[in-house]
Amino acid sequence: MTGTSDADAPVALRRTSPPIIAVDAMGGDNAPEEIVKGAVLAVREMGLRIVLVGRRTEIASLLAEHDALRAIPVVHAEDSLAMHEGALASWRRPRSSAAVACRLIRRGDADALVSAGSTGGVVATSTVRLRTQHGVLRPALAVTLPTGETPTVMVDAGANADAKPEMLVQFAHLGCAYAQTAFGVQRPRVGLLTIGSEPGKGNKLVRRTAELLSAAAEDSTVMDYRGNIEGHDLLARKVDVIVTDGHTGNVALKTVEGTAAFAMDAVRTALTSSVAAKAGAVLQRRALRGLRERLDSETYGGAALLGLNGTVVIAHGDSRARGIAHACRLAHDLAAGDIGEQVRRRVHTRPSGWLHRLAQSEGPAEGR
Amino acid sequence: MTGTSDADAPVALRRTSPPIIAVDAMGGDNAPEEIVKGAVLAVREMGLRIVLVGRRTEIASLLAEHDALRAIPVVHAEDSLAMHEGALASWRRPRSSAAVACRLIRRGDADALVSAGSTGGVVATSTVRLRTQHGVLRPALAVTLPTGETPTVMVDAGANADAKPEMLVQFAHLGCAYAQTAFGVQRPRVGLLTIGSEPGKGNKLVRRTAELLSAAAEDSTVMDYRGNIEGHDLLARKVDVIVTDGHTGNVALKTVEGTAAFAMDAVRTALTSSVAAKAGAVLQRRALRGLRERLDSETYGGAALLGLNGTVVIAHGDSRARGIAHACRLAHDLAAGDIGEQVRRRVHTRPSGWLHRLAQSEGPAEGR
The missing domain is CATH 3.40.718.10 (Isopropylmalate Dehydrogenase)
Incomplete structure (x- = not known):
């Protein structure tokens, strides 16, 4: 995957093409074996477009086992989030597989992230790197x-x-x-x-x-x-x-x-x-x-982190191949249905006055 | 039940005698039929000492059906808490069966209350009428x-x-x-x-x-x-x-x-x-x-409301006879084991300084 062709295409064109799911190959208790296997399932059984992100040589040899080296492109990331890592990981590990996957989304090379990494780590990483949607x-x-x-x-x-x-x-x-x-x-x-x-x-x-x-x-x-x-x-x-x-x-x-x-x-x-x-x-x-x-x-595919500029699905930490494939399908459905636009419309059509007045009357909320 | 003999006895003596459970006959979805039946079970199968509180004639005729008129004394209460009634009920209904049962406990004529009435109503009524233990x-x-x-x-x-x-x-x-x-x-x-x-x-x-x-x-x-x-x-x-x-x-x-x-x-x-x-x-x-x-x-008998001057057990609103009997047994066990004294000891042996310093450093808690 060269990564520039999709980003250069006009937005309207990209929307009509099937979304690309960046899968964090290094996140989860059963990474990378079950993650790679799940990605292969998602491509072969569900016909989804997948990119695997993580240590290239490791992933490539696993893909070779499934005879799927040419079916799924790999983007290299040398680092990864440990399962116990929480919010700080997002700052400490800019080269983690989750962070690199977010960069793909920001550049327009992917539409969604699927990770079975620690919920705290993935939430923090994707919030920092994808940013919340305007008004959320x-x-x-x-x-x-x-x-x-x-x-x-x-x-x-x-x-x-x-x-x-x-x-x-x-x-x-x-x-x-x-x-x-x-x-x-x-x-x-x-x-x-x-x-x-x-x-x-x-x-x-x-x-x-x-x-x-x-x-x-x-x-x-x-x-x-x-x-x-x-x-x-x-x-x-x-x-x-x-x-x-x-x-x-x-x-x-x-x-x-x-x-x-x-x-x-x-x-x-x-x-x-x-x-x-x-x-x-x-x-x-x-x-x-x-x-x-x-x-x-x-x-059920896992939890979706909503309100960011990009679709993020966090699979159960102990997910096996089938769980990962279901998470990919969920990410695909959300991205294809343009959940971001649905959220934008709902948040923006609210009568903007009353919510902010009410928010201010409570005093400033910390951390906003 | 004349009600004065027990209250006049010295505390040490009363502790060694089996506790008396005041059962709110009017509380719960299946009151008073299943409550009375449960009380009869508690007396006959478990050997507990029970007083039923509620509308005397209604309860007496139910007791007669079980041939238990002489086994369980009845204390009259004309009013009762409705199932939807919450905290305000404690003030509005001083003659409710739950309130009258609390009065029995305060006077020393009973040791515990069992009610299948609305949780909010029973919590409020017993908190107001039995008061929290010192230090709780x-x-x-x-x-x-x-x-x-x-x-x-x-x-x-x-x-x-x-x-x-x-x-x-x-x-x-x-x-x-x-x-x-x-x-x-x-x-x-x-x-x-x-x-x-x-x-x-x-x-x-x-x-x-x-x-x-x-x-x-x-x-x-x-x-x-x-x-x-x-x-x-x-x-x-x-x-x-x-x-x-x-x-x-x-x-x-x-x-x-x-x-x-x-x-x-x-x-x-x-x-x-x-x-x-x-x-x-x-x-x-x-x-x-x-x-x-x-x-x-x-x-499992129901929930116990802890920290009051008297034992209170709140049975499920839809309890049937067996559930009520189990609630009575739980109330009996707690009262016989002197849960009040256990709580007093634990709350009082805490180094009093640090907890109150900490509490104060957070600002005054409302409603205390």
Whole structure:
């Protein structure tokens, strides 16, 4: 890949061509083997356009194993983020594979980044290098909960541990843009995650956000605000977008994962605890396998970091090839559907006056 | 029940006699039928001492159905809290069954309250009428997560949507007192619920609390602080006590309940989706029933409101007789183990200087 031809093309032309996904080959517990394998899957089974970023010789020899040396170009990056590295990594490692992938996006040589690296490191690196879209206060992590055919989107799943009410209102818009782009939901129903179903329930952040969302929903045809959502409604398909701060959202997401794993383990134990049950289990192996796949986070491709100049998808750290391929497909769908433009429109068509007045009346938010 | 004999007895004598549980007969979705039935179970199967509080004639006729008129005394209360009533109910309804039960405790005629009424209403009513123990900043809701033989305790599960770091430190002590009293854990391991395993991860509240807990654990032989706990560790038995604010804790608890129910539904569907699977399901019915019981919140008796002058257990709003009986047993165990004294000791043996200095350096906490 020479890297200049795409960047020189006019924007309108580039949009109509399929997006190019830059995959961080060095990020994740199973890097680079499973990442490269996943990229090969994405190209062969899904027909996506992929660039692998990382240590060239290592990646090339893996590609050779799959007989895919000519199917996927490689961009060299000598450094990589360690799994334990957090926000500081973005400054410390300008030559990391994630940072080099971001540079490809900025230069117009790629449209999206997929990484299974540490969430903190990838969020920080891509925020610093891709910058937030004009008018977006903070980028936010959107995840899809395994609720059925059309999954429910939860924003923020961990990018902003401390959030302000006006950020949460934007998270709602980011989530709506996501639901629309990835799943074709025309008028997403929005719920606010809190600790009671009645209005006025929750902490200060939620109570203020509820006021702002009610106001925003009044003069908008694109958001259908449905009020409070509780923890037991997360998988109940009551809404399309669940809005929360990054602390609560991350705890809730991991609680879903942990409880599903716990329940499946318990079912497995129960089903093999007696001779009769064991005989039954043999008959049911296939049915249970299908269920496990449904609850499996790999199928959903990972979290999207929304609000940046470029599409970013963060796969689970322990993703295997199939998970990486699904993350690539998600990145492709978001970039092809021009999620950036969807976000821009939603953030800019808000009556600009009231949000900023409200934001200022709360005092300056730190870190903006 | 004449009500004066117990109150007149010296404290030391009263402690050695079995505690008396005042059961709010009018609280909960299935009141008063299932509540009365649960009280009868608690007396007959568990040998507990119960007083029922509520509309006398209604309760008496239900007791007569169970042939238990002479086994359980009734204290009349004409009013009751509606299920949707929140904090204001404590002021509006001084003659509610929950308020009258609290009066019994204050007078020394009962040791504990069990109610399946609305959490907000019961928390507010009992906080106002029983008052917080000396030195306790805020009462907190402790729940037990269904992790196995010795459950993990989570505090706070929803009493304080907005909390301060020094409150969370006290929640840790309340949770330790609970784990010790109810489950005999001598040196409870304490974890702080947040969004990463490394120190320094989480929102401001958590980061400050982590500093305080580390300091508290240094000069203490009664708490074993193990650092951060994530959402997927809730059911992993890594610690005995999980500390969190009421907003995060309530969302996490309800997410566990919702996900477990979702997974069990999905298992049931998977197991009956084909003829072979259906045949298997018949063989496994008993195994699955045992599991459902384990995940069933009824078995765990409900949430305990800790830090008040008197034991308060809040059962699930939809509790049936068995759930109420388990709640009564929990209340009995906590009162018999003198949880109040355990809390007093823990809160008072803290080096009083540092906590209050720290609390003050943060500015006055509202509502204290």
